[in-house]
Structure formats: structure tokens, C-alpha cells
Amino acid sequence: VDDEVATGGTGKASRHGLDDILQEFESWCSSVNLELSPKVVLSEDGLVDRYGLQAVENISEGEVLFSVPRDALLSSVTTSISQVLEKEAASLKSQSGWVALIVALMYEFTCPNSRWKPYLALCPEPDQLDLPMFWPEEERKRLLRGTGVPEAVHLDLENIELEFNSVVQPFLAAHPTLFDSKQHTLNLYKRMVAFVMAYSFQEPLEEEDEDEKDPNPPIMVPMADILNHVSNHNANLEFTKDCLKMISTRPIAKGEEVYNTYGDLANWQLLHMYGFVEPHPANNNDAAEIQMTTLYKAALQVFGESRKQLVEKKWKVLCEMLLVGEEGAFVIGREGVLTEEELYAALKVLCMSEDELEDYQENEGWEEDDAADESLTNEAIVELHPMWRTLLAESIRLTLAAYGPVQKEDEAMLADPVLSAKLSRRERYALNLRCGQTSILQNLLRLTE
Ligand code: SAM
Numbered sequence: 001v002d003d004e005v006a007t008g009g010t011g012k013a014s015r016h017g018l019d020d021i022l023q024e025f026e027s028w029c030s031s032v033n034l035e036l037s038p039k040v041v042l043s044e045d046g047l048v049d050r051y052g053l054q055a056v057e058n059i060s061e062g063e064v065l066f067s068v069p070r071d072a073l074l075s076s077v078t079t080s081i082s083q084v085l086e087k088e089a090a091s092l093k094s095q096s097g098w099v100a101l102i103v104a105l106m107y108e109f110t111c112p113n114s115r116w117k118p119y120l121a122l123c124p125e126p127d128q129l130d131l132p133m134f135w136p137e138e139e140r141k142r143l144l145r146g147t148g149v150p151e152a153v154h155l156d157l158e159n160i161e162l163e164f165n166s167v168v169q170p171f172l173a174a175h176p177t178l179f180d181s182k183q184h185t186l187n188l189y190k191r192m193v194a195f196v197m198a199y200s201f202q203e204p205l206e207e208e209d210e211d212e213k214d215p216n217p218p219i220m221v222p223m224a225d226i227l228n229h230v231s232n233h234n235a236n237l238e239f240t241k242d243c244l245k246m247i248s249t250r251p252i253a254k255g256e257e258v259y260n261t262y263g264d265l266a267n268w269q270l271l272h273m274y275g276f277v278e279p280h281p282a283n284n285n286d287a288a289e290i291q292m293t294t295l296y297k298a299a300l301q302v303f304g305e306s307r308k309q310l311v312e313k314k315w316k317v318l319c320e321m322l323l324v325g326e327e328g329a330f331v332i333g334r335e336g337v338l339t340e341e342e343l344y345a346a347l348k349v350l351c352m353s354e355d356e357l358e359d360y361q362e363n364e365g366w367e368e369d370d371a372a373d374e375s376l377t378n379e380a381i382v383e384l385h386p387m388w389r390t391l392l393a394e395s396i397r398l399t400l401a402a403y404g405p406v407q408k409e410d411e412a413m414l415a416d417p418v419l420s421a422k423l424s425r426r427e428r429y430a431l432n433l434r435c436g437q438t439s440i441l442q443n444l445l446r447l448t449e
Contacts, residue, residue, distance in 0.1 A: 019044060021121045022051060025222075028118035032072040034223055037065050040258060042226065047257050049276070050128065052228045059252040065235060066223055067243045074108065074116050074220040076100035081107050081178060092171060094163050097217050098196055103168060105192040105220070106184050119222040123195050131194050131275040133157060135426065143430035146403030147437060148289055148329070149272050164189050198274045199225040203239050227260035229274070231284045234259050266331075267433045280414065280432040280439070287338060288437035289329035290399045292346070296324075298394035299350045310357075314349050317361060321345075332440055336377035344374040347388040381447045393448040396441050407438050 018026065022042050029036065039057040044050065053065070071078060076085045085092065085100050092100050108114040109123065126134045132144065132153045140150050164186050172179040200218035221244055224237050234252045237260065238245045252258060262270070266287035267277040277283070299311045318324045323345045330346075331338040352360060381389070400407070413419050414435050420428060 018042060021118075024118040025122055029223060032222075033069050034072055035067050036223070037063065039063070040065050043257075048228045048230070050124070051122065051226050053226060053258040055252045055254055055256050055258060058254050059248050061248055061250050063248045065246040065248060065258060067245045068221055068223055069243045072222055073244070074104070074119070074222070076104050076217065079104035079108055080111070080115065084175065084178070088171065092167060094167050096159065096163060097214070098193070099163055099167055101200070101218055101220070102189065102192045102196060103171065105195060106188055107178060109188070109192065110183050116220075116222070119220075122226070123191075123199075126191055126194065129194050129198055129275050130425070131198065131273070132271060133160075133190070133194065139426065143426060144271075144433070146399075147268050147271075147430075147433055149268055149433075152272050160190060160193055161186070196220075201225070201237065201244075224260065227258055229262040229265075229270070230259045231261070231264075231278060231282070232259075233261040236261060267436050271429055271433055277429045277432050277436075280436040283436065285333070286436040286440065287331050287333045288399075288440040289331055290395050290441075292324040292328040292330060292342075293326060294398050295330070295343075295346055295350070295391070295395045298391055298398055302391050302394050310354060311350065314352065314357060317357065318346055318349050321364075323349075332444055334440060334443075336375075336379075336381065340374055340376045343392075344376055347384070347391060350391060351385065351387045378443075378447055381444070384448075389448040393445055396445045396448065400438060400441050400445070403434060403438060406434070410435050410438070 022044060026042055037059075039055060039059050040053050041056050043052055043054040047054070059065070076082060079085070081104060085104060089100070092103065105120075108116050109120050111117075114120065132140050132149055133156055137150075140153060144150050168189060172181070172184050196218055199220060201221045201224060202218050203216045205213055205216060221237070224244060224246055227235065227246070234248060234250050234256070235246050235258050236249050238247055246258075246260070248258075262274065264285040265273075266285055267280070267283050268287075268289075270283075271277050278286075280286070296311075296315050299315070300308060303311050315324070323342050328342070329339075330343045337343050349357065349360065381392075384392075410431055413423075414431055420431065423431065
């Protein structure tokens, strides 16, 4: 306490140089028996984003950095309104599976004596989180054209309003002692959706349940969610019976930031759900997509008017076999195609003769192909039948065209540190996202030519 400094009303403090919010959170963690290793500290300096965790001593692989007891988690089961949520579980069922947690968060967030108050004080304002769902539509469409993000956000916004109006609003209105319409609005709901999107965790199912059970609902894990993400991460969350443990996955040097992994996510997924991207080319998991319907359009172009009916028939067969669909996309990583089974089958069927198609239909997929033969790695793509490569190349050209005429300028901008320093955060993220995706597509195009 001796070295406490005056905050001057800035909210900045004091004992460890942490701001008040972080310091109250730290005390709360002790009060709920959340154990933090003395080798790490909460921090707000020199990190990739706002708050995070830093090593203050060298750490070896496999060390427990902190452990969170299960009763400190915030979920639809631990919240103080869990009984109401459980009683009305049927009416709170929704497509996303998130509604019960979001309603719990709306309640706890506005409850003056919530058990999680010091934790919820860390919930970012919409402008801090800056997910594309909060960007003006015009900016989203302009900066993210071709990337797939505007379409994904459009769908989210539609679903958010639908779930709020059809499920949440009636529930809130039926519980006027817990909720009031002035405070518990669609705007607060959206803020909590964003909080869940960017901060929640999902406990993996046991292996034997993977095919049968629905995924677990999301939960909030205090302290684990203060960690930032990079693809080259150094820690990972493990779920055990009594607690959740953050474990180092490789040595972490004193002074380094501790990074969790939010999953093997491409930059478009990071921007969509978390509001940031890794600078191109740092993201090892970066990927681009070719809409399945774009391959269909490419086939119509490549095979021409005379074979239009046959292409339509082939596409119908692929749709019926659930190998392709209107909304689906083929995913391309840096080392090759990630959705190999679907793209391989689509190229094969689209390039078949009519007789082969009949055989294929009769045998519901022909003979079992050897999985090794179905490879679409970069090495395998060069060896594909020329017609398959022509078809793939055309679908890549169509996909690249959707980004608009910005590709050359993008590359020049990214290569010029003075120019890119002038960009806003949104512009910088969008530029890195576009460059990552178009470079993957350009590379694949080269392999098909
Ligand atoms: N830093 C967050 C905070 O201060 O509350 C805690 C991590 S929270 C789980 C996830 C958010 O942190 C993301 O939505 C993004 O805003 C930010 N973030 C995480 N990793 C990042 C990174 N590598 N670069 C930039 N921002 C990052």
C-alpha cells in the first residue's frame, strides 16, 4: 500500500501498476480460489491487445499457469437465475444454443451484487471489441468484399434479431422481477452476444459422445478469457473434473506474453468472431474459400451451353449425396485443399461422361476410392487430370474476381510500411485478411495452370 499512487480520476492505479478494474478482478480471483502461478501476472502493457497475461519468470512446457475451479465459471448452470433458466429450458431452446447463457449474462451484468461483478467489469465496450457486426454495413461491404465475412455477419445479425424477438423478449417480459425493458434491450443482448462470441469457451465432448450428443453450450471462464490468441501459441486450456487448467504447451521466456489458442482459425474466422486478424503471413492456419456454387458456375462456363443439362444433372447428384450445397464452401489452406473429400468428388463427378455418371449413381458413389488417391495437397493438385485443373482454375478466377480490382494495390500497400501505417485498424485488418486469402488463391491458381 506504501507505493500506492494517486489515480487522478483516470482509473489507473496503484500497487502493481494495474488499473483498478484489473486489480479488483485479481482480488476476486483469490476470493473464488482461482489459483494463479507466481510465474505469471495480469498485465495491460506491451500486449497485442488491452489486457492479458505475462510471464515474470521462465516457464517450462507442461506447467500449470492457473486453475479455475468449476464453481467460478459463469454459465446457465452457475448463474443465480439458474433455476428459472432450467424450468424454462424448453422455451429458451434456440438454433444457436447460446440463449440461456446470454440471458444469464444480461442478468448478471446488470445485477449490482452479482457474484461475478469484478469479472464482468472486464467485458469490453462494443467499440473496444469492434467485431464486424458493429461496423457500419457500408464499411463492412467495402473493406471486406470477397472475404466471406459480410455474408457471415449478415446471417448473424438476422439470427440475433430473430432469436431476440422470438425467444428472448418473451422470456424477459414474463419475468419482470428479474428484467426490465429499459435496461435489458436488444443492444445489451447484442453486446452479450459479442462477449460470448469472443470470450466464451466450449468444453469438448467425450470422444464416445462426439457423434451422438449436441455440442456443449458455451461457458465463461474467468482468467482463461483474458489470454490473447496467436496461431503460434504457448498455452492451452485443459478441462478436468474439478477445475479448468491453463497449461504451457512450450517453454515461455520471462517477459513473454502468454497466448492461448482459440482454435486453428483462419484470419476470416478471427475477424468475424474476435474482431482481429494476425498480420499476413503470420497466421499458419490462414485459409481461403471457394463457394461450392462458384464451382458449379465455373463448370457451366467451361462445358458450355451444349452440355448445360448434363452439368445440371451432375450438380443435382452431388447435392443429393450431400457432397455440395447452396451455402457450402470448399476450404483452401496454404498446403492444399482442406475439404478434400467434397472437392475431389465434385471435380470427379463434374468431369465424368454421361455413362460414368449413370454407373456412379447406380453404385451410389462408385467403388470406394483409396483415400490416398483423393488427395488434394498442393503436390497432388499439379498431377490432377487437365480437365479437373481447368475447372478448378476457372472457379478460382471467379472467386478472385469477387474481391474487386484491389489486389495489386493491396500487395503494394502491405509491402509499404509508411502507407500501411496510415490505415485505420479496420482497414489494416481488412488488408491483411484480403492479402492472406488472395495469396492462397493465387498460389492454387498457379498450380492448376
Ligand atoms: N485482450 C482481451 C481483453 O483485454 O479483454 C482478452 C482476450 S479475449 C478472449 C479476445 C479478444 O482479445 C479478441 O476479441 C480481440 O479483441 C483481442 N485479441 C486476442 N488476440 C489478439 C491478437 N493476437 N491481436 C489483436 N487482438 C487480439
